[in-house]
Amino acid sequence: MNQNEALIDLCKACVQDAKLTAQQGWQKLILIAEVTSASVKAFGYSYNQQGACQLVSPSLDFDMDKLRALQQIMQTENPNGRGWLKCLIRISRAGDVGADFEYDDPNRWNHTPDNYKQRMAEYAAMPV
Secondary structure, X not given: OOHHHHXXXXXXXXXXXXXXXXXXXXXXXXXXXXXOOOOEEEEEEXXXXXXXXXXXXXXXXXXXXXXXXXXXXXXXXXXXXXXXXEEEEEEEOOOOEEEEEEOOOOOOOXXXXXXXXXXXXXXXXXXX
């Protein structure tokens, strides 16, 4: 499996996850994930047609190994052998996908009580 196939596999799992897609009329999903040697963490936001935002997280039975697999495949395919620290996956209901990967700043896409509203607006404005 190459990185494009791994990304598609992950995105398919996301749209099939009832907890991630629970928002009525969702149009866009944002999934932020952090993969370390010890753990895989993920959460995100769902946006509907009116732009209403809902905090989401994968179901307990979501296969988090899909995130680890994407990171490992990309690390293997990376000429310098580096793996990303975090990723931001964007998925539209129409099937469009976008992804950003952070290799240096472990605090990128961090959420705090002071910045979460700004982050929600930032993600809402992002194209898929």
